[in-house]
Amino acid sequence: MENFDVIVVGGGPAGLSAAISAAKAGMKTVVIERGDYPGTKNVMGGVLYTEATAAVIPEFWKDAPLERPIVEQRYGLLSGDEIVTAAYRNPAWGQEPYNAHSVLRVKFDGWLAKQAEKAGVMIIPETVVEDLLYKGDLVVGVRTGRAEGDLGAKVVILAEGANNFIARKAGLAQELQPDKVAVAVKEIIKLPEEKIEDRFCLEPGQGATIELFGGSTDGMMGTAFIYTNQDSISIGVGVLLNQLIEKKWTPNDLLENLKAKPYVKRLLQGGETKEYLAHLLPEGGYKSIPKLYRQGVLVAGDTAMLVNGIHREGSNLAMTSGRVAGQVAAEAIKSGDISAQGMSVYDKRLRDSFVVKDLHTYRNLMTLLDSNPHFLQVYPEIAANAMHKFFTANDTPKGDVFKQIMKNAFEHRSKGAMFGDLFKAWRALK
Secondary structure (H helix, E strand, C coil), X not given: CEEEEEEEECCCHHHHHHHHHHHHCCCCEEEECCCCCCCCCCCCCCEEEHHHHHCXXXXXXXXXXXXXXXXXXXXXXXXXXXXXXXXEECHHHHCCCCCEEECCHHHHHHHHHHHHHHCCCEEECCCCEEEEEEECCEEEEEEECCCCCEXXXXXXXECCCCCCHHHHHCCCCCCCCCCCEEEEEEEEEECCHHHHHHHCCCCCCCEEEEEEEEHHHCCCCEEEEEEECCCEEEEEEEEEHHHHHHHCCCHHHHHHHHHCCHHHHHHHXXXXXXXXEEEEEECXXXXXXXXXXXXXXXXXXHHXXXXXXXXXXXHHHHHHHHHHHHHHHHHHHHHCCCCHHHXXXXXXXXXHCHHHHHHHHCCCHHHHHHHCCHHHHCHHHHHHHHHHHHHCCCCCCHHHHHHHHXXXXXXXXXXXXXXXXXXXXXXXXX
């Protein structure tokens, strides 16, 4: 049996970041990836943030296969064929060191895997980890599906994604529940560069993102997104699995509903679908974070439920948690303490970082939105009606227009109910 210092299960951003950090600290490290190569099984919306990535690969933007630096971010509330939007644009984000880039995971993850190999990491693709290996109660490696596929290790880092099979077998995580996981579906649609820049009002090479709520998911708990790539658009939508089941929709129904919206349809006009992807996304938030460590084992990325859907930060949390896991694993091995106590340093560092602190800030928000569906069903309609009346020019005095706006709002949601909603939202963010 070949032995390593660190075995990483999963070749996504969390796993590769962990491997790079461990290898740079002098650890003999291997990544085991079930796909043909890193990136083939990985799916995300497609926005990569600079600070968290640069902490793993300094000045990565000089060599990485990135799509467009994001200079504008838009939010929209859809109600039927109407939309209310807000946007922020900063041209400075189009210059080094940037704020974020759109990426295509197959390209970027493949590049990140090569950086791991340059750091000394061995990558074993097309291999499934079936279980951890034990000596008594001590974790001493992993068992793979290959013949003679046992590998020894002092520390195993689990970054297997939302399908937390090994973490569950290790007693660290629970089976994902339908109300704690989202089904996301995405298409990559080919469009000429100049059309993308014209439709999104961008300078050559610049990028934009759009997040859509309300009608984009037919009022279900979730969100939709549109991201500009170099010569394509990534469009996707995700909702909680339990609500999708209750509505008896398929993931494809979600996407087709979104693409049929006039605002979206015009942005995609003339495009050609090149890829169709679907995956599970952990949405349980702070309250669903599993136990992150045990003797010889650490849990990172989606497997640790580290996704901040409110701020669209999955890659941020994945790469940060992976980097910290790799560092802690190396420190524990060097100190000779890979006990549960030694591994607990990882938990403390994550809880002291923005990763868990941000999730804690929004710990009650998912429950609020899930139990109060009118937030994504009624309020977009109220907002759209208010904007319609406000921007319609006719012979109605403006004072009467404001009265009509308020009257319509209270017909949809009473004054008492609105104040109650404000109080609930305040409590959820307190």
